[in-house]
Amino acid sequence: MRQQSVRFSPSEPVDFVIVGSGAAGGVLAKELATNGFSVVVLEQGPYLTGADVDHDEARTYFGDGLLGTLREHPHSWRRTEDEQATPASFLPSLIYAKAVGGSTLHFAANYWRLRPVDFNERSRVGAIPGSTLADWPITYEELEPYYSKVDWEVGVSGAPGPRDAPRSRPYPVPPMPIKSSGVLLRDGARRVGLTPQPAPLAILSRPHNGRPPCIHCGLCWGQACEVGAKSSTLVSMIPLAERTGRCEIRDRSVVTRIDTDATGRVTRVVYVDREGVEQAQAARAVVLAANGAETPRLLFLSGSSQHPDGLANSSGLVGKNLMFNMYLDTWARFPERLNEYKSVVATQIVLDFYDADPARGFYGGGGIDARASASPLFWGMLDNPLDGMPGWGPAFKEQLRSYPYMMSAACHSTSLPVESNSVTLDPELVDAWGRPGIRVTYDDHPDDLAFVRFLQDRAVEILEAAGAERVWRAPAGPSTATAHMLGTCRMGDDPRSSVVDRRHRAHDVPNLFICDGSSMVTGGRGQPTMTIQALAFRAADHITEMARRGEI
Amino acid sequence: MSHDLPSRRDFVATSGSALGGAWLARLAPLLVAAQACARASRDDTGAFVTLTAREAADFDALAGRIVPSDDTPGAREAGVTRFADRAFGSFLADLLPSVRAGLERMHDRALGTGLAPSFADLPTEVQDQLIAQVEAEDGGFFFLARSTVMLGLLSPSEHGGNQGGLGWELIGFEDRFVYQPPFGYYDRDEHGPAPTRGGA
Numbered sequence: 001m002r003q004q005s006v007r008f009s010p011s012e013p014v015d016f017v018i019v020g021s022g023a024a025g026g027v028l029a030k031e032l033a034t035n036g037f038s039v040v041v042l043e044q045g046p047y048l049t050g051a052d053v054d055h056d057e058a059r060t061y062f063g064d065g066l067l068g069t070l071r072e073h074p075h076s077w078r079r080t081e082d083e084q085a086t087p088a089s090f091l092p093s094l095i096y097a098k099a100v101g102g103s104t105l106h107f108a109a110n111y112w113r114l115r116p117v118d119f120n121e122r123s124r125v126g127a128i129p130g131s132t133l134a135d136w137p138i139t140y141e142e143l144e145p146y147y148s149k150v151d152w153e154v155g156v157s158g159a160p161g162p163r164d165a166p167r168s169r170p171y172p173v174p175p176m177p178i179k180s181s182g183v184l185l186r187d188g189a190r191r192v193g194l195t196p197q198p199a200p201l202a203i204l205s206r207p208h209n210g211r212p213p214c215i216h217c218g219l220c221w222g223q224a225c226e227v228g229a230k231s232s233t234l235v236s237m238i239p240l241a242e243r244t245g246r247c248e249i250r251d252r253s254v255v256t257r258i259d260t261d262a263t264g265r266v267t268r269v270v271y272v273d274r275e276g277v278e279q280a281q282a283a284r285a286v287v288l289a290a291n292g293a294e295t296p297r298l299l300f301l302s303g304s305s306q307h308p309d310g311l312a313n314s315s316g317l318v319g320k321n322l323m324f325n326m327y328l329d330t331w332a333r334f335p336e337r338l339n340e341y342k343s344v345v346a347t348q349i350v351l352d353f354y355d356a357d358p359a360r361g362f363y364g365g366g367g368i369d370a371r372a373s374a375s376p377l378f379w380g381m382l383d384n385p386l387d388g389m390p391g392w393g394p395a396f397k398e399q400l401r402s403y404p405y406m407m408s409a410a411c412h413s414t415s416l417p418v419e420s421n422s423v424t425l426d427p428e429l430v431d432a433w434g435r436p437g438i439r440v441t442y443d444d445h446p447d448d449l450a451f452v453r454f455l456q457d458r459a460v461e462i463l464e465a466a467g468a469e470r471v472w473r474a475p476a477g478p479s480t481a482t483a484h485m486l487g488t489c490r491m492g493d494d495p496r497s498s499v500v501d502r503r504h505r506a507h508d509v510p511n512l513f514i515c516d517g518s519s520m521v522t523g524g525r526g527q528p529t530m531t532i533q534a535l536a537f538r539a540a541d542h543i544t545e546m547a548r549r550g551e552i
Numbered sequence: 553m554s555h556d557l558p559s560r561r562d563f564v565a566t567s568g569s570a571l572g573g574a575w576l577a578r579l580a581p582l583l584v585a586a587q588a589c590a591r592a593s594r595d596d597t598g599a600f601v602t603l604t605a606r607e608a609a610d611f612d613a614l615a616g617r618i619v620p621s622d623d624t625p626g627a628r629e630a631g632v633t634r635f636a637d638r639a640f641g642s643f644l645a646d647l648l649p650s651v652r653a654g655l656e657r658m659h660d661r662a663l664g665t666g667l668a669p670s671f672a673d674l675p676t677e678v679q680d681q682l683i684a685q686v687e688a689e690d691g692g693f694f695f696l697a698r699s700t701v702m703l704g705l706l707s708p709s710e711h712g713g714n715q716g717g718l719g720w721e722l723i724g725f726e727d728r729f730v731y732q733p734p735f736g737y738y739d740r741d742e743h744g745p746a747p748t749r750g751g752a
Contacts, residue, residue, distance in 0.1 A: 058707035063643040071646065090647070090699070177743055180736035216731040226729075336737035341725050343735055376725045380702035392618040392683065392698060397626065397722070400619070404724040404736070 005242040013282040014038040015547070017269045018289055019255050019298065022102020023529045024516040024536040025289035026233020027154075030240045031540030032287075033247035037547065040248045040281050041241075042271050045098030047251040048105070048234065053224045057377040060222055066097040066106050072432040073098070075293075076439045079478060081420060085439045087429055094293050094438060095483040100251050101224075101234030102291070103483065104529065108221040108345040109202040109230055110369065111156045112527040113147050113534075115165040116140040117355055117365075121522060125356055128363050130445055131416040132321055136521045137493045137502040144168055146534035154533060155231035157205040161197025163351035173206040175199070175347070176214065180338035181407040182347035185370035188466030189350045194458075199346045199369060202231040202529070211235060216343035219375055253279075254433045257302045258286055258512070264306035266512050272433045285511040285552050287543070289536070292322070292485030292517035293438050296423045299489070301435060312489070312506035312514070317499050319424055321417035321490055322442060323523035324482040326366070326452040328411040330459035331373050331386060332468035337404040340372030346410075350462065353455055354525055356414075364451020366413025366525045368459050373406035386472045409459035412526025413452045416445040423488050444477045452476050484528055489518035503542040504535070511552050515539040600633075602641035602648065606670055607655050608633055613672040614658070615701045617679050625718045632704030635713030639700065647696055654693025658686055 008014050015037035018025050025041060033039045045068065059065040067073075070092060076085035077093045088094075096103045117124065119136040127133070148169040150156060158171040175198035178186070182199075189196040203220065204213045214229040228235040241247040252274035259268045259280070268282045288295045296319035302311035310318050346369035356365045374382060380400060390396045421442045429437030453476050463471050492498025495507035500519055506512040515536050517528055524531060546552050600608045612633040619627035640648040661682050662671035671679065687694045704713030706720065708727075714720060720727055733743040 054708075056708050056710075058639075058703055058711055059643075062639075062703065069643075090696070177733040177735075178739055180734075180738035183738045183742060215729070216733070216735070217729050218731070334738070337724070338736040338738060339724075340736070342731040343733075376720060376723060377703065377706045379723060380706045380719075381699050391687070393680070394620055394622065397619050397622075400723050 006245050006248050008038060008040055008248050008281075010279055010281045013284050014040050015283070016040075016285050016287055017042060017281050017283040018287045019269065020102060020288070020290040020294070020516065021100045021238065021249060022097075022233060022289065022291065022516075023104050023532045025287070026101065026104065026237035026241070027533050027536035028287055028289055028515060028540050029247050029249075030237040031537060032543065033241045033244040035540070035544045036246070037544075038246050039241070040250055040283070042253040042255050042269060042281065043100050043102075043249065043251045044254040045100065045251065047100045047249060048224065053226050055217070055219050055223045055226075057219075057222065057375060060106070061091060061377075066099055066224060067092055067095060068098040074426075074429040074431055074437040076426045076429060076437060077480060078439070078441050079443050081441055085426060085441070087426075087437070091481070093440065093481040094485065095481060096291055096293070096485070099234075100238060100249055101232040104202075104232035105224040105234060106222050107202075107483070107529060110346060110527040111150070111158070111200045111202045111530040112349075112367065112525065113165050114140065114143075114524045114531050115354060118522055118524050121356065125358065125363060128416060128447065130418060131447075132419050133416055134490070134492065134497070134521055137491055140165060143531075143534050143538060146537040147530065149537045150530060150533045153209070153537075154202060154233075154236045155204050155208050155211065156200055156202050156530075158200030159198045161349075161351070162195045163197060163354060171200070173204055173208050176201055176203060176205045176344050178347045179340065179343055179370070181340050181370035181372070184334065184338075184407065184466040185348045185350065185368070185409055185462060188462040188464070191465040192461050194350050194352045194462070196348050196350050199349045200530075201344055201346070203344050204229045204231065209236070214344065218342045221345045221371075222375060250281075254435075255290070255298060256433060256435055258298065258311060260302070260304050260306060260311065260509070262306075264304075264509060266311075266509060285513065285543075285547070287513045287515060289514075289516045292488045293423050293440070295514060295516055295518045296488045297425065297435065297438050300425050307508065312499055312508045312512060314508045315496055315499055317490060317497070319488050320419050320422045321487040322421040322423055322440070323415045323417055323484075323486040323520070324442070324479055325484045325486070325523050325526045325528065326411070326413040326415055326444075326448050326476075326479075327526070328452045328456050328476050329373070329408040329474040330411065330456050330463060331406060331408050331472040331474070332463040332466075333402055333405050333470050334407070334466075334468055335405070338407050339404050340407055341376060341404075345369075346371045350458075353458060360451075360454060362447040362450040362454075363416065364414045364447055364454070366411060366451065366455050368409050368411055368455060368462065371408050371410050373403070373408045376403070379403050379406075409463050411452050411455040411459055413448070413455055414525055415448045415523050417487050417490070417522065418443070418445055423485070442479055444479055449477045484517065484523065486517040486520045486523045486528055489514045490521050491519045492521065503546070504539040505546075513539065513543055600637040602637045603633075606659070606672075607652065608637060609672040610655055610659060610662075610670060611636055611697070613674075613679060614683065614697060615704070617676065617683055618698055618701045619705060619722075624722065627701050627705050629715070630705050630713055630718040631715040632701050632713045634715075635704030635707065635711050636700050638712045639703065644700070650693065651696050651700070654690060654697060657690060657693065658682065661685065
């Protein structure tokens, strides 16, 4: 059993309660505890044991694995505000782990940085109809030292590439060994005049920070890592936080609201403990890091007379401007075996189309990576696996056999902020702890669809140049599920058009900080976790300074 | 499948000290227990407990047409109906009413042919005709049934399906825990000095 390093009394205020232990929460816990503050992390899921880490896809997606069950975590989806939302009934539409470490447990670990252009794109491309595209209040240069901190402290493998943003330090460990899909993407891309490069991954290729390297077991996407080579916060940050003796990880603690006093300051965080009993942890300040869907829900549930539309919501923007990143597969079959079920998800990327180009007639930018066509389970479950192929019978059985010969050139790209794309409270669904279910409203911006189709055309060219026997295009949109929930408490200098300031302090509440995917003003071109963690390291520095100056 | 490397679970259960770390040490006893549980469940060949005998027979027949048995085993040999019986009694219990109602509608279609007392008793050509109808006209049920068949075919055998690893063998997936490069044909020359190129 894990040794709990410290226990705090719920009635005695700690310096910080952090809600969530994932990409941002894990970093903030480690940084703030290391800087001398007392910290309680409230995590709705369990502190994992081996029984939760078994690469069992049935359990993950349909059982009581990392994602939790739909009965416990009901949520719904609709395309527009006029529609009745449909509850998820088979697979989750909002895909995130409920466990200590959050979705860093099951992510694919693609760790792209944003580039300078991402931070001031509104100024560069101008207004886009239907979008609330805005500049960030910070620059790439401001965030760069924290990206390097993620590389070294969390643990990222990689090698500099021709399309990289400037970096102040090299990668701590070399890129993961190239897979067959990476070779094919690399060679195909070069043949059509592009400049592929190794994929940066939060997976160790060599021992680093006392953790072992990857053993190439595969299925990183969706499953946690048995050996701790994947740089989840569970293995990279949480142990360091606990080792300070100032950080308590309180798992199976489901936060139901944040209480405020008559002056509008937060005073305590109310949660349901593992026994189902309501508790409250007093705090001098609260950091919300629950993800871009859970964070706005919690703010909506924490309204008061001072905060009638939900906590920190005087702008009316809590939950709005939801962004995902577009994702689109381009499948190809090759004559020989690739065996893409082995090792990490992606080993090569093409970033030549990262920048938006007005000459295309639509906004957008993105990248292509080489990866498995699907996990073993989803290779079989894809409803109509490959366009024009049968879904049952002898021909389907024959098609199942082609799994080791398949890969995908997956397209990752921009999704514009649109104010009506949102997270709200479902009026009917109630979760296992009495909270309203999360309702997503999401309609893809036409430019997002146009760009990802453009990118897929490039992916087809690459795969054909690589010698594919046949290429299939997955259809673009409409989005019906996501693992990236971004932008719902956007950062900005103006309290009328943003929820948090450039230091992640809520404009409306001096002792409330929000730092997770919700803080992002734009979503980048895919792979947001690297940026979420850089923001968390940076936020921790600012929060520490403010606390030490008595400004919280 | 012949394995010259240990399976994923064997590896974790026996190699904790080799890789070291509290993380792995925590896993080992639990995975040993999981293996014992898996062995016990594989011995279970008793009656179906969630599905009725007719439901199980019809589901089995349907599974046998989705991934047929020919010169190699199909969904039936992999035990997907055993999987379905367990799953609908546990982690897929919320889907049981929909699947049960769908099986009933499929049964009615079978009776409507006047050829046999159940779907399972129909000739396979007629079963295929009915499945095409179900796919077109009762898509929600077909999706659930087909998904369940694939879950049973491609999930770990602890859940009752994928017996003997037949499903994974069909799609060419090996359940090993450790791989070394090269991983496939196209990266065969990428992981060290190419022998034909001399000392470049």
